[in-house]
Amino acid sequence: MTKVQRRVAQIASALYKLIVLYLGEGWDMGTKSAFNRVTLWASFLFVVILGFSRLSYGMFLPGIQRVIGGSYGQLGILGTVNFIGYLVGTLCLSPLISRFPDRKHVINRMTCLVLGLTLIGSAFSNHFTQLGLWRFAIGLLSAFATVLVLSIAMEAVRPAERGVASGLIWLGGSAGILVTGLFAPYTIDPSHLQGWRYAWVIMGVFGVIAAFGFEFVTRKRGSEKIPSQTELKPRGKESVNVYRLLLDPKKHMFLILSYFFFGSGYIIYFTYLIPYLVSKGIPSLNAGLIWSAIGFAGLFNGWIGGKAIDRWPSGHTLATGLTLGTIGVSGVITNNMMFTALGATMVGLVSFITPPLMTTALLRRHVPYHAYAACLSIATAFFASGQIIGPIVGGLVVERYGLQFGVASSAIFMAIAAAFAGLYGQQQRKLEIRDLPLSG
Numbered sequence: 001m002t003k004v005q006r007r008v009a010q011i012a013s014a015l016y017k018l019i020v021l022y023l024g025e026g027w028d029m030g031t032k033s034a035f036n037r038v039t040l041w042a043s044f045l046f047v048v049i050l051g052f053s054r055l056s057y058g059m060f061l062p063g064i065q066r067v068i069g070g071s072y073g074q075l076g077i078l079g080t081v082n083f084i085g086y087l088v089g090t091l092c093l094s095p096l097i098s099r100f101p102d103r104k105h106v107i108n109r110m111t112c113l114v115l116g117l118t119l120i121g122s123a124f125s126n127h128f129t130q131l132g133l134w135r136f137a138i139g140l141l142s143a144f145a146t147v148l149v150l151s152i153a154m155e156a157v158r159p160a161e162r163g164v165a166s167g168l169i170w171l172g173g174s175a176g177i178l179v180t181g182l183f184a185p186y187t188i189d190p191s192h193l194q195g196w197r198y199a200w201v202i203m204g205v206f207g208v209i210a211a212f213g214f215e216f217v218t219r220k221r222g223s224e225k226i227p228s229q230t231e232l233k234p235r236g237k238e239s240v241n242v243y244r245l246l247l248d249p250k251k252h253m254f255l256i257l258s259y260f261f262f263g264s265g266y267i268i269y270f271t272y273l274i275p276y277l278v279s280k281g282i283p284s285l286n287a288g289l290i291w292s293a294i295g296f297a298g299l300f301n302g303w304i305g306g307k308a309i310d311r312w313p314s315g316h317t318l319a320t321g322l323t324l325g326t327i328g329v330s331g332v333i334t335n336n337m338m339f340t341a342l343g344a345t346m347v348g349l350v351s352f353i354t355p356p357l358m359t360t361a362l363l364r365r366h367v368p369y370h371a372y373a374a375c376l377s378i379a380t381a382f383f384a385s386g387q388i389i390g391p392i393v394g395g396l397v398v399e400r401y402g403l404q405f406g407v408a409s410s411a412i413f414m415a416i417a418a419a420f421a422g423l424y425g426q427q428q429r430k431l432e433i434r435d436l437p438l439s440g
Contacts, residue, residue, distance in 0.1 A: 034157055034164035034306070041214040042153040043172035045112060048207035049145045051176010051295070053119055053138045054082065056203065058271045059180045059291055060196035062188040062278045067196075068128060072275050072403070076395035078128075078135050079271050083387035085136035089143025090381035094242075094374045108148035109215050115141040116207025123200035143384065147377050150360060152218060154372075160310070162364050167306020170357040174298025174348065181295060184288020188278060242374045245367060254424035255315060255362060256382050258417045262322065262355045263386025265413030268394035268406070269329050269347065276403040282337065290341050297348030305354035309361045315425030318358045322418035325351025330411045332404060351414070355421075356383070386413075 057064075061075055068075075097104060118141060122134035150169065157165040186195035246252045277287040308317050324346060331343020359379060367375045390413065398406035 034161040044210040046172030047176040050173030052203035063196040073395040079391040082135040082139040085139025087384035089140040111144040112211035120204030164306040178295030181292030189284040258420035261417035263383040264390035267390040268410035294348035319421035321354040326414040
């Protein structure tokens with residue numbers, strides 16, 4: 001065998017091992033480490049669910065405006081429409097799961113596939129109303145996919161490593177931001193008017209592939225994750241108590257409020273940052289690099305945040321990331337591109353993926369297993385409500401005071417979110433002190 005043949009054989013062997021590792025087996029409930037084929041494909045799906053289907057809109061906004069028209073305030077309304085769909089989806093998912101508890105995998109399979117196809121369809125929008133309808137549908141489907149993919153993937157991971165697993169999944173959203181930024185020269189440069197259309201088609205195709213991949217790695221044992229009929233009997237009572245569990249000030253209300261205000265703050269920043277940079281005359285390549293810097297930093301965010309919440313499962317950990325994020329988004333106030341870029345990187349590093357993954361992990365630790373999907377759905381509904389309010393408030397500020405102050409207004413919401421997270425951490429500490437004598 002020649003040297004070239006040996007090298008080809010080695011490469012083929014390595015590829016075969018990867019295929020066997022990531023595609024070859026089913027999965028067992030709660031037995032796998034954070035690094036496994038299920039979390040890998042879940043992360044690929046989050047590239048689409050978060051980075052491509054939702055946050056790419058802010059990146060493509062200048063290009064969309066040149067083709068479809070309208071002011072940034074009007075186009076920002078389409079961002080609100082997207083999150084209205086997201087809210088509707090989260091509100092519908094909980095009763096849907098309760099009505100069809102043995103169809104969670106089927107619902108997820110259809111949702112993820114149609115999401116990719118819908119993303120492709122939105123690329124062919126020719127007017128304001130048409131794009132708005134597509135954005136609504138994408139928001140609704142991404143709400144379903146967010147909760148279901150997380151819920152299904154977490155079932156395969158050992159409880160002690162679910163924070164890290166959540167971080168690995170959520171960093172797919174950061175990867176989506178990174179890739180979207182690389183499209184910048186073809187999506188926001190005036191010489192490529194149709195670039196955003198081609199980008200959305202490519203993203204949709206990737207979404208369809210990711211949906212098939214996730215289905216493949218979960219299909220062998222999917223039927224075994226279905227709750228038994230004995231588990232389903234008390235579900236009606238548990239569903240009623242989910243709201244009491246989440247909205248009780250002595251339990252998780254402060255965490256939910258933090259998630260709500262974070263949703264408002266971060267979406268303002270991601271909707272109007274690129275239009276602000278373009279208005280300042282920043283070349284499209286540089287604007288895309290700043291956007292990609294958020295995504296690149298977010299790749300480390302997922303790892304760091306997941307490890308941190310596993311080690312310190314407290315609202316104080318969440319509050320730290322949100323406080324640093326508040327400082328980061330405030331960089332735009334300086335009117336200095338270096339501080340703006342550094343602030344964007346800080347947002348990506350400590351407070352883009354961190355709040356959702358930490359909220360997910362905290363809920364997974366502190367709510368009953370059978371109620372987790374419903375609790376996550378309701379928490380996501382509050383998150384979506386914040387995202388609906390955010391673009392409206394941001395759009396009003398942009399129209400009245402300009403893009404710079406519109407972007408900076410996100411810092412107010414982030415600061416409030418950090419305060420509520422801190423209150424949640426303080427509440428956790430009081431409960432631990434109160435329960436300490438009992439455990440002793």
